Amino acid sequence: MYKQTPSTTQQPLRVGLMGYGKAGQAVANVLMEDPRCNLQWVARKHVPELARLEGKNIPFTPSDQDWGAWLDQHPVDAIVDFSHPDAVYQYGAAMAERGIMLVSANSAHQSEHLEFMAKLGQQTQVLCSPNITLGINFLILAAKLLRNIAPFADVAILEQHFKHKEEISGTARRIAETLSVEQDQITSLRLGGIVGHHEVIFGFPYQTVRLIHNSIKREAFGTGAVFALHELETCPPGLYNFDELLERRMRQSLLQSASPGDTPPLA
Incomplete structure (x- = not known):
């Protein structure tokens, strides 16, 4: 379900985006520009029939729907959520059953949301952070x-x-x-x-x-989300926060820059 060492020839991550407010729009811009990602669809509350992202062949889909069927028809490797905290209750179970990663960036998560995402983390990699920059x-x-x-x-x-x-x-x-x-x-x-x-x-x-x-611009949320996605790829299933991913990356960087024999290998 996860890779300890990402391949240098790895294909771009297929990503679904939840939420299309100001932050969601900025994140969509980054996901479409970053060659490491491939934005597949955007979920939002109100969607006109056959609506697509302006100038792109990327469909909008209602956030309230049969997520199992949608994910089977439009598979992704990860979901990035910039919508309402309760949205995870709609798609979470279907997402976890398919081993899809989640990056959830919402400043209003309550303890019950975190408990639910911890359960999802038993099946897949989940990151929850109130600020994803x-x-x-x-x-x-x-x-x-x-x-x-x-x-x-x-x-x-x-x-x-x-x-x-x-x-x-x-x-x-x-x-x-x-x-x-x-x-x-x-x-x-x-x-x-x-x-x-x-x-x-x-x-x-x-x-x-x-x-x-x-x-300075909300696109900073998008660059943070992309960083989180690619760090999560190398992690086992579980519920993570951004601190843990950043500390892990810094620890690896310090060990790589240390002279041989200076520091024991990373456990």
Whole structure:
């Protein structure tokens, strides 16, 4: 069901996309441009008969349908979900039964969604992340490392988004949880059309450290999703978060750059 070492002649991944809002449209652009992926279809709520992606021979399909039949007729290797958190209940079982990978990027997942996806992970590779951008997950990894080095430092989190975003950023909540910081230490600003700004501030007695990530365009979600898909390919079935995939890649990179005999082989 999975490969430990991807082939250099590997065919592009066939991908189905759930959701076609602003983020979904940006992700579709990346999936169509990246030669490592082949976008097969897009699922959304309201679909006119025989509708296709503009200028492309890529069909739209209703998100509420018989997913078993659809996946048999339009097979994919992976599903990328930028739709509503409850959508996974519609397609999840049919997806897992066919060994299809899942990258789910939604900031509003609740514990029941995670429990359901953990069950899906018994059959296939599943990644769930409230923010799928590579940069923000590297920020989280760096912040966690600094927190371990200097647990005495004061920590505050700042997040900024477009003015119509009502809830606290799921990414900011995840950063707070990772760093064992109370949510009242998160400052939220809603201004204009900001795509996404996250900042972690470490206050030391004689210095400060600021780790900052800005999402400039929503296509960043697409590049993160593609990274996640190709990392998942080499993993056994299970439920993963982006941290785990990134740490795994960094560990492999460090071992490859080490001199022979410096470090034991990767387990």
